[in-house]
Amino acid sequence: MFRIIIRNAARRGSAKPSHVKFPGVIYSGVSNSGVKGRSLSTPAAASTRVSAPPVRKSTTTARENKKSKKNLVVLGSGWGAVSLVRSINPSQYNVTIISPRNFFLFTPLLPSATTGTVEYNSITESISGILAKESSKSLAEDSYSRYLEARATKIDYTNKSVAIEDITTHEEHSVPFDYLVIAAGATTSTLNVPGVKEHGLFLKEIDDSRKIRARVANWINSGKGTSLQAVVVGGGPTGVEVAAELQDLFEEDIKKRIPDAGPDTFKVSLIEAMPSILNSFDKRLRKFATLQLQKDHINLLTNTAVEKITDKTVYAKAKTVLPDKSESVEAIEIPYNMLIWATGITTHQFIREFMSTIPEQKDSKRGVLINDDMSVKGVADVWAIGDCTSSKYPATAQVATQQGTYLGTTLNQLATVTEAPDSTTTSTSIAPFEYHHKGSLAYVGGNRAVADLQLWSDGKMSSMGYFTYWMWRVAYLSMFVPAQNRFLVAADWLRVKLFGRNINTI
Numbered sequence: 001m002f003r004i005i006i007r008n009a010a011r012r013g014s015a016k017p018s019h020v021k022f023p024g025v026i027y028s029g030v031s032n033s034g035v036k037g038r039s040l041s042t043p044a045a046a047s048t049r050v051s052a053p054p055v056r057k058s059t060t061t062a063r064e065n066k067k068s069k070k071n072l073v074v075l076g077s078g079w080g081a082v083s084l085v086r087s088i089n090p091s092q093y094n095v096t097i098i099s100p101r102n103f104f105l106f107t108p109l110l111p112s113a114t115t116g117t118v119e120y121n122s123i124t125e126s127i128s129g130i131l132a133k134e135s136s137k138s139l140a141e142d143s144y145s146r147y148l149e150a151r152a153t154k155i156d157y158t159n160k161s162v163a164i165e166d167i168t169t170h171e172e173h174s175v176p177f178d179y180l181v182i183a184a185g186a187t188t189s190t191l192n193v194p195g196v197k198e199h200g201l202f203l204k205e206i207d208d209s210r211k212i213r214a215r216v217a218n219w220i221n222s223g224k225g226t227s228l229q230a231v232v233v234g235g236g237p238t239g240v241e242v243a244a245e246l247q248d249l250f251e252e253d254i255k256k257r258i259p260d261a262g263p264d265t266f267k268v269s270l271i272e273a274m275p276s277i278l279n280s281f282d283k284r285l286r287k288f289a290t291l292q293l294q295k296d297h298i299n300l301l302t303n304t305a306v307e308k309i310t311d312k313t314v315y316a317k318a319k320t321v322l323p324d325k326s327e328s329v330e331a332i333e334i335p336y337n338m339l340i341w342a343t344g345i346t347t348h349q350f351i352r353e354f355m356s357t358i359p360e361q362k363d364s365k366r367g368v369l370i371n372d373d374m375s376v377k378g379v380a381d382v383w384a385i386g387d388c389t390s391s392k393y394p395a396t397a398q399v400a401t402q403q404g405t406y407l408g409t410t411l412n413q414l415a416t417v418t419e420a421p422d423s424t425t426t427s428t429s430i431a432p433f434e435y436h437h438k439g440s441l442a443y444v445g446g447n448r449a450v451a452d453l454q455l456w457s458d459g460k461m462s463s464m465g466y467f468t469y470w471m472w473r474v475a476y477l478s479m480f481v482p483a484q485n486r487f488l489v490a491a492d493w494l495r496v497k498l499f500g501r502n503i504n505t506i
């Protein structure tokens with residue numbers, strides 16, 4: 001059996017059984033000439049684009065259709081999925097969230113959690129809590145949502161069902177859908193470098209962070225005579241932040257416990273294949289970040305491409321640009337006993353398999369190809385948002401959140417389209433998704449941060465240093481929706497300031 005949470009806003013206690021099949025609701029749209037913008041295909045209209053999904057004929061009356069609700073299945077419980085759930089009208093859909101993770105994770109503070117600067121509870125929010133809150137906002141009698149703690153293993157868009165595996169029992173089940181939203185994120189890319197899977201630690205989920213924390217705690221508790229040689233691969237925001245947090249831990253806490261600890265005892269190396277770290281940031285900020293990391297004694301190796309990893313050594317090629325602009329390449333070996341791999345993302349296997357069955361998806365190099373309205377190219381009634389997609393936008397929480405909000409609003413609009421009296425199927429107009437970049441922030445250690453801010457459409461502002469560090473903190477606090485998380489994170493920061501970090505293997 002699944003561990004499921006069913007929320008029924010008005011009739012609590014009258015929850016539906018976990019494997020209930022929602023009545024198939026047939027959709028037919030009428031044109032909504034009042035809304036300007038692009039055309040979002042209705043299921044029937046979209047089915048003219050593809051041969052696979054069967055066109056289902058309408059049998060319901062307009063009144064029944066209005067009362068009935070579509071079965072909306074959402075894969076994922078991350079930034080995209082949660083912002084979608086927060087903007088969808090629960091009285092218009094039967095919402096099922098499927099995800100192996102029963103909580104939302106505030107990923108920007110995951111590097112801080114790795115060293116105990118914030119605690120895991122502070123940066124997570126339970127999915128059942130989010131669903132309960134959203135359902136309670138709905139005054140509708142039949143508001144219904146549920147969460148299945150499972151991972152999707154196969155999307156069968158022809159028969160409109162998702163195969164899932166219960167993460168506790170490993171039982172397999174099939175969940176039918178009328179509409180499907182894929183918001184399952186992505187997985188860490190190893191760039192096919194030999195040895196990464198076997199020897200590397202990643203930083204994508206809480207469990208990854210716990211492993212790094214445990215490694216550091218075990219080293220601290222192992223007593224004198226041992227050293228921690230941490231190597232972080234990837235000079236993007238995640239790699240820079242985790243390297244900076246590790247060095248902060250050493251400077252602010254470990255040195256107090258082990259007074260004679262020096263660079264031989266604890267060393268953080270940050271490896272980046274490009275000439276600079278934080279490549280998406282302004283040049284001045286990149287320079288500031290580089291100087292800050294070096295000032296904090298982080299061994300920064302840019303222009304260095306990792307080729308192979310064994311259990312104790314990172315093998316890399318370091319490129320040097322000589323004064324005459326020619327290049328020399330040197331093979332280097334970096335000893336390590338903790339390797340953190342933070343080099344980017346790649347598509348989940350089950351999503352790749354789904355894409356491989358759709359001719360329109362075959363050319364995608366990264367993730368699911370989507371239209372401007374987030375609908376998946378080549379299939380009807382399936383949308384995708386966030387890191388699992390291939391689009392012109394970066395793979396960030398900001399993009400996933402805005403896409404989730406947009407899609408929630410779009411689906412609300414779609415749900416209000418009722419069957420035309422003459423049963424003709426047309427389409428409703430939906431404005432295409434527009435991304436509004438608000439800026440990028442990164443913590444670079446020693447209570448310093450960098451920020452590339454987008455103040456208005458063409459107005460950018462770069463900011464760096466101690467003031468920016470406080471801005472970084474305030475910005476992240478304000479991004480938490482529940483006040484409880486804001487309070488917990490602020491309390492963690494205060495606790496660390498007063499008493500230091502609590503590094504243990506709990």
Ligand SMILES: Cc1cc2nc3c(=O)[nH]c(=O)nc-3n(C[C@H](O)[C@H](O)[C@H](O)COP(=O)(O)OP(=O)(O)OC[C@H]3O[C@@H](n4cnc5c(N)ncnc54)[C@H](O)[C@@H]3O)c2cc1C
Binds near residue numbers: 109111150203398441
């Ligand atoms: C350490 C770190 C720091 C970051 N910092 C920032 C930052 O400061 N600013 C920023 O904008 N972005 C940041 N990002 C990137 C940001 O977290 C991602 O872009 C964002 O999470 C993408 O949202 P998403 O909803 O697409 O995927 P996620 O938030 O990754 O959510 C994916 C969800 O899908 C679930 N899932 C996985 N497999 C399956 C399956 N088979 N079936 C069903 N569900 C599945 C997962 O459990 C998860 O709940 C950071 C990322 C990391 C790892």
